[in-house]
Amino acid sequence: MKQISTLIASLTFSILFFEKSIGLNLSIFTVLTIILLAIYNPSTFKSRITLLHALAYLITAVVVFVNHSVLSILTNCAAFLSLVGSVSKSNTSVYIRWLNGTYTTIASFFHRNFQVDNHEKVNWKKDIDVMHWAKLIGIPLIFIITFVLLYKNGNPLFNDLVSKIHLNFINLQWLLFSALGYYLFNNITKPVQVEPATSLDLKTTNTLLKSEKISEEKLKKEKQLGTTLLALLNVLIVLYIITDVIYITSTNTVSAPDLSNQVHSGINTLIASIIIAIIIILYFFRGHLNFYSKNRTLKNLTYLWIILNIVLVVLIVLKNHNYITSFGLTYKRIGVHVFIILTLFGLLTTYLKVLHIKNLTFLFRINAQVAFIVLITLSVINxxxxxxxxxxxxxxxxxxxxxxxxxxxxxxxxxxxxxxxxxxxxxxxxxxxxxxxxxxxxxxxxxxxxxxxxxxxxxxx
Amino acid sequence: MNIPENLSKSCLLAALIFWLIIGSDDFESDMIPFIFLSLIPIFVCVMIVILGTICPIFWIASSTTFNNKQIFKTYFPYYTILTFTICLFGIIISNFDIYMIAFFTSAYITTNQSWVWFTKEKHK
Structure with a gap:
């Protein structure tokens, strides 16, 4: 039954996509994929995460039909990989779902030769039988075709006879395309996992754990270094913000190159500042300082540093907005706003990391999730x-x-x-x-x- | 590792896939000599790719405590994702030219199957 449904799906795949551009077919493919995944993996479809992914995938299908943009098609592909990854192992991080989804989609067939996890070991004897049948049919077929084509040139009567055979009704490309569809559906209906990445991810929690003891003296020195550095950086960023505010309010720059220069140099400053800020914070709060009883000043300076970076972000928003109202929207200017949104989330999650003593994995997990949601949201807009x-x-x-x-x-x-x-x-x-x-x-x-x-x-x- | 056997099987598989795709678009009996001649460049390509990208992984990893299945399980996913990306990129930048589709598809399937043959070869 399952083989037949995969076969029907692969033929539908050919009908939908063979020599066609993207449109309604991708939306139908989405529905077909969700149905097939649900048939093959009913237990995983009871999980809330998988259902949410299926819903997100369905939304992107509607968006492809309505907006028909490259972004919506790419988002649909990302949602597809995410759903397949979720069916493969639902309670993993988003990036592990993407990894599992990609691996399942492109190479599950090859992986299943070696299901190392015992429950689906390969049947060697069955494999040999398949090979035997392939040889039995394939090799004579190849040689017969070769010799028929050779004899065609040797004898006009034979050539006439062969010429009368019309196989035009068989479109080999269409069949190969169906085989591709079969390969795809066969892969996704039996999801596999990338190991040890998946099991490692499942083992890793979001909370930073207190490790072995470290001398109080060493901690004190590290805290002093962190406090001094962050205090100086805070002073510097305050100075920068003050001068920037004065510049924005006192000058009436209206020329496009000037505004463009302001925004782009501001963005470069922002990128450098945010990356360095996050690296510094992650360095000082990588371990023991999180649990040090006298870390209050350092933590407060970190929060202040994050807030001041957010102010920097707001200033860039103002400049970019000014630029847009004067000279209109472009993809680059929208890109600046998107980057600002992502930066804001990056800063907020760094704040949460310090506040709730979380580890680096927490940052990767939550930010990857945010990036995925932002991508889906952006694709909704034409x-x-x-x-x-x-x-x-x-x-x-x-x-x-x-x-x-x-x-x-x-x-x-x-x-x-x-x-x-x-x-x-x-x-x-x-x-x-x-x-x-x-x-x-x-x-x-x-x-x-x-x-x-x-x-x-x-x-x- | 039985490299000659793997190379021969991979070469035949690559040639089969390559000409199957080319033949699906346009096939004439004049092309038959080229099919046999093409085995030489296909063998060279297969040899370079397998000896240059798959064998080193097995040589390096088998010096540790890994057996063939563990090597496959650990490294194959990243290898296949990387090769798939390269092949897809190649097909897209060639503007879906049939020869490029045939070349990259056969390269992708052959390298993957070569991994399977190497892994099945012996069980430590």
Whole structure:
């Protein structure tokens, strides 16, 4: 029964994806994968984590259909790997799920030759039988085909006879593609784990444990070093923030290169500052100092350092926002905001690490989870459309070439607004060409490649 | 480690996959001599990849207390993820050219199967 369902799934895979671009097919594939995984692994699907991953995967499928962006497709792939990894071992860290998901998807077939964990040992005899049958069918087939093709050139009558045989109804590429689908479904329905990474991850807790004793004198010296360093760094960052605030409030810079320079140099400062800040904090709070009774000052200075870094982040947000309102949205400027969000989470989790005496694994686990959630959230937004609408309606100035060069997903908006904005005739023509090409492409799509915008356009028509 | 046997089997497997994919796109009887000739460069490629990337792992790891299955279990996942990434990247940057698809697919499957053959070879 299970073999038949895998076979049906692989044929469906070919129908959905063979010589087709991404669209409705990826959404259907998502549903198919979830059903198949649930059939093969009913026990793991009772776990709340696996169900959440399945839900996230389903959401990304809807997003692919609605937004049809590269980001949404990539997020769908990440969610797929995450779900497969979760079915493989649900209570592991996110990055171990990705590792297990990737390994299961691409090489579970090869791994299952050596199920070292005893419960699914390989049946050597059965393997030999498979090889024997493969040889029995494969080798004569290869030689017969070879000789038929050779004899074709030697005898015109034989050539005529062979030419009458039409195997056009068999599309070998389609069959190979189905074999790829079978390989994929066969892999994911029997998940495997990367060892010893998985078992090590399961053993590792989030809490830092008190290790062997260390001399009070050594701890005291380390605390003194940490306190001095953090105090000086706090003074320095306060000075930087004060000068930065004065600069922002006193200058009326409006030129794009100046603002761009401010934001980018600010970002570089931020990256360096945050990375060094986290490394310093992790160094001092790597072990014994967490449990030292006289670490109050050091901890307070650390909290202050984190807060001041957050202030630095806010300043960058202001600069970037200023930049966006003046010259419009671009992917780079959105990227700055995304980086800021991730940085904020990084700082907050570092704060939690120090406060609750957590280890480095805690930081990796929670931040990987945050990155995954941020990725899913970002994929929900149709960025090309958002950028175009914002730039044309709200920004003080915009770069029309940049908007035309974006993907086709803003073609309709540009076409609708081309007569309401001040642009040259050449640019209007470029928009018209982009729109015409887009509509023509949409009309040529097969049902597997459909996406939401096609339906909305049909309704409008 | 029976390297000659592994190399011969891998070479045949790689040739089979490579020509199966090429043949699925376009096959003419004129290509038959090339199939046999192609065994030479395929063997060279297979030899370089297996001797350069798989054998060293077995040689280094078997000097420890690891047996073949443990070597496979520990190192194969990372090897396969890395080779898959390289092969996928190669296929994408070639803009899905059929020859590149055939080359990278056969390389990926052959190296993986070679690992399996090395691991099955002897049981310490």
């Amino acid at each position: 960025w090309d459309s958002t950028i175009t609408t914002y730039n044309l309606e709200q920004a003080r100035s915009f770069d029309i070439d940049y908007l035309i060069d974006l993907s086709d997903r803003n073609a309709v908006i540009l076409h609708e607004k081309k007569n309401t904005i001040r642009i040259s005739q050449t640019e209007k023509n470029r928009i018209e060409t982009k729109y015409t090409n887009y509509v023509n492409n949409l009309m040529q799509l097969d049902w597997q490649e459909f996406y939401y915008e096609l339906y909305t356009m049909k309704i409008k028509k």
